[in-house]
Amino acid sequence: MRLLAHLILRLVGVVLLCLACAVGWIVWDAKNGIRAETEASAARVARDLSVLYWRQLLWRDGMEKAPLLPLPEWQAVQTLRVISPGICITLTSAVQGAKPLCSQVEGVGASPPAWFAGVYETAFGAHPSVSVPLTVRQLRAGTITAAPDPAAALRQVWGQVRIVTGIAAAMAAGIGLLAALLIGHAVMPARTIARALRRLEAGEFGPRLPAFATAEFRHIGRAVEDLAGRLARTTAERAALTKRLFQVQEEERRALARDLHDEFGQCLTATAALAAAIEAGAEPDRPDLATQARSVSRVTARMMGSLKEALSRLRSQDINELGLEASLAQLVSGWNARSRHLGQPRSVFRLDVAGNLAAVPAQAAVSVYRIAQECLTNAARHGRPRADGRPAEVRLTIEHAGAAEGGLRLTVEDEGGGDPARLDGTTGRGILGIRERIASLGGSLSIARAEHGLRIAAVIPLRGPRLVPAVAAAA
Structure with missing residues (x-):
């Protein structure tokens, strides 16, 4: 989840929690207010009826021994005026039963929904009643009991909750929106930092x-x-x-090629001459000597062929002598000759050249040659014939597009199948060496799926590595 969305969700959760706490406090305060109104109504009614009680008692000159009621008509408009809306008053005396008197309840808010009534009754229970004596001087005169009407109490609480919750929700939505905008503005640098990374x-x-x-x-x-x-x-x-390692590698290859040519080449030539001399000078009665000499000659010829192939892979001075295009043509011809020598070739190698390769610098030319050599080696090693039995085609395309358009583009595409994901994630020295060479020149490498196999494409700039100027500027 994104940081902004995560923070906004947390903000919404905090707002909802605060809103729920505010609703709970409003309900609790409304319940306390109803209790206070109940007690105040009971006190006011007791005060007025107490005055009526003593007045009637004085009219009778205090001669009546039985308990008195304040007045038979105490349930009058004057009494209703001191009772809060939604409160019921009950007067209980020794000579008369309970007579409830309820104030107006129709105008006390709107009816609450059923779920609110259920939650309110479960959480807070019923409202308690309040009882006070008619007069503290004569407790047997009567008792006044005040109790809120349950329906009116629910209406009153729901009205306060609806009004205050609406205002609080509007304020919370506004505050949440402003906070979300501020949080979004505050975390905007994170995107800039992520793009920089x-x-x-x-x-x-x-x-x-x-x-x-x-x-x-x-x-x-x-x-x-x-x-x-x-x-x-x-x-x-x-x-x-x-770069220095590749230069040392080329120097070591040239030294190794020179040693192989001077030492092993002379030794193999001498061995072939001695084998020919032994075969020519063998006595007629010793045909085994001639046979063994011919075997030595054949082994020597195979070793000479292997030595020539090794020298062709090791030498890079041919690029300076023949040029990059001729060296690549010779490399492709060598692979075709080697494939035909096996009897049933699995791959046919082709070379397509566009542009003037003579303008390629010597250092880049050597790297391009080594990259092409490694790509063709991988294609020949891991490729397989097509489903119809024909040999797979391996195309080496090299294009000199000029330094302004990206430099040199080299593409090797084969029809031997393969998975680019496995080749791209491999830890083999071949692909790793290709990546290192291209990175040292500031180029880029991409491995993708072709129509029937793999495509390895490299772009090499001809103005030198692109990373070095950036490093100098950063340093």
């Missing part, structure tokens, strides 16, 4: 982050910039080291 992942170290207003994001931005500078320096050092 993506650029770092892609190898772009130049762009700097803006100065953020928040101190925490400023610290993160400085850390990202420090990381970019260190990665830039590390990448530059790695590119320089990789």
Whole structure:
């Protein structure tokens, strides 16, 4: 989940919790208000009826020994005026039973829904009644009991909850919206930092982050910039080291090729001459010597062929002598000859050249040759004939598009099947060497699925590695 959505969901949860607490407090306050109104109504009625009681008692000159009622008509408009809406008053005396008197309940709010009534009764229960004596001087005179009407009490509570909750919900929605806008504005630098990290992942170290207003994001931005500078320096050092390693590798290959040619070549030539001399000088009665000499000659010829193939793979000075295009043509011809030598070739190699390859720098030409050599080796090693029995076609396409349009494009496409995901995630030295060579030149490599196999495409700039200038600028 995105950070903004996560924070907004938490904000909504906090708002709903606060709203629920506010509703609970409103209901509790409304219940206390109803209780206070009940007690006040009982006190007011007791005060008025007590005055009536003593007045009647004085009219009778205090001669009546039996308990007296205040007045037979105490349930009058004057009494209703002191009773709060929704409250019922009951007067109980020794000579007369309970006579309830309820105030008007029709105008006390709207009827609440059934679920609210159920929740309210379950959570808070029924409203208690309040009882007070008619007069504290003569407790046997009567008792006044005040109790809220249940339906009126629910209406009153629901009315307060509906009004206050509506206002609170509107305020909470406004506050939540403003808070969401502020949170969104506050976390916007995170997207900028994420894009900067993506650029770092892609190898772009130049762009700097803006100065953020928040101190925490400023610290993160400085850390990202420090990381970019260190990665830039590390990448530059790695590119320089990789170049040097490839140069040393080419020098070692040339030295090894020279030693093989001078030492093993002379030894194999001498062995072939000695075998021919033994075969020519063998006595007629020793035909076994001639046979063994011919076997030595055949083994020597095979070793000479293997030595020539090894020398052709090791030597890179042919690129400087013949040029990149001729060297690639020779490489493709060698693979076709080797494939035909097996009797049933599995692959047929083709070369397509576009543009002038003579303008390719020597260092890039050697790397391009080695990349093409490794790609053709992988295609020949892992390729297989097509389903109809025909040999799979391996096409090596190289295009010189000019430095302004990206430099040199090399594509190797085969029809031997294969999974690009497995090849792209492999840890073999072949693909790793290709990646290192292309990275040292500032190029890019892509491995994808072709129509019947795999396609390996490399783009190599001819103006030198692109990473080194960026590193210098960052440093």
